Amino acid sequence: MTSSHDELRELVAAYSLDALEPAETAEVAEHLAGCAECRAELRELRTIAGQLGTSDTAPPTGLWDRISEELVDDPPTPIASAKRGRSRRWVALAVAAAIVAIVGLGVLVINQQRRLDDAHREIAAQVEGQGAVERAARAAAAAPGSRQVALVSPQGDAVADVVIASTDEAYVIPRSMRPLGSGETYQLWGKHGSQLISLGVLGSRPTATLLSLPSGIEAIAVTVEDAPGVVTSHHTPIAGGSVA
């Protein structure tokens, strides 16, 4: 059966609700693969469908533990190339989680896609070897036009440097960040007006890290948080610096 674009477009709404019969589903899916217009419509309709289905139900107690146990049973494959692929893909999710956390705060979400791209580069560098980010950071610091912000503790110690190479390329280079316990992490924040936006989680033993700095960030601060990081910090920053 061959249906026209208009006929198939009629079915996109029902498709977004999983309300087609299997044969129609397959036909619409095939059409969507080649039709950007219908894909755009589906994207919007699925968002609406998701809103119909959304709720603030609490999942059953212990469900995460059961999911988590299954993860242990399925450790990342030891094959290097496979690991690399998985790591890169996972960055999209890790960043999505961070973006979600930011939205939860009700703050501005700026340059999501750019952050995603940057994070892809970051994890690629991590997988290739941490030294690559370190080298890129040093090169950026030496490049003309880059700016450097020292993150200084209340005692006057330089805790880390932020090198701003361009609007979408900045690096954190730790200088004196003591290793934290495994349940803790350093977290970086950007001050945007009266809001604090999470710029990323640096882990318990930070190394040079690539990040994207949303425009309009006036100051950067570092806090110590419980791993894996928090949406809203209740801690006083251990260090900070003004970007302006």
Add this chain to the structure above:
Amino acid sequence: MMEVSRSNEAALEAIYRRHGGAVYGLANRMLSENGIAEEITQEIFLRLWQEPARFDPERGSLRTFLLTSAHSRAVDKIRADTARRRREDRDHREDPGRDRVTPLEDEVASLIVGDEVRAAVEGLPADEREAIGLAYFGGYSYRQVAEMLGTPEGTVKSRIRHGMQSLRALLAQSTGVEEGSAT
């Protein structure tokens, strides 16, 4: 490499803490049988762990992706269950919805949690609300909905399309950031 995998698990947990309730809540509203919603939630998050590339940010938010996946799985379960019951009991062959509670058009809105979304749905004509509710929460295809209501298939298809487009128009301005309304 363990560092990477640990941070992956932390990311998955953060995603679960944020969206696990919505995924579970949707499956739970669609399937009355105990345990199935939990099974679907577990399946959705494990699949995300195993095949993260299935989530494409270009196609929508992570929340939409997870809810879409959960919805599809719930519909699969409902249809498999209906087919099984039909085989077991010939009496069901004429009535795909006989042994499921049929959400009446007035009850559709009560299944919706967000105030703004509920108000938008309540603003739809009753027949559009009913068609969308039966399809989305009941897991019925538009053909089954037509059969249940004794309405021509084309009419149900149009009601779903028109209703969804109205919701899109009503909710579009308030959803510049998709997850924002879900908080």
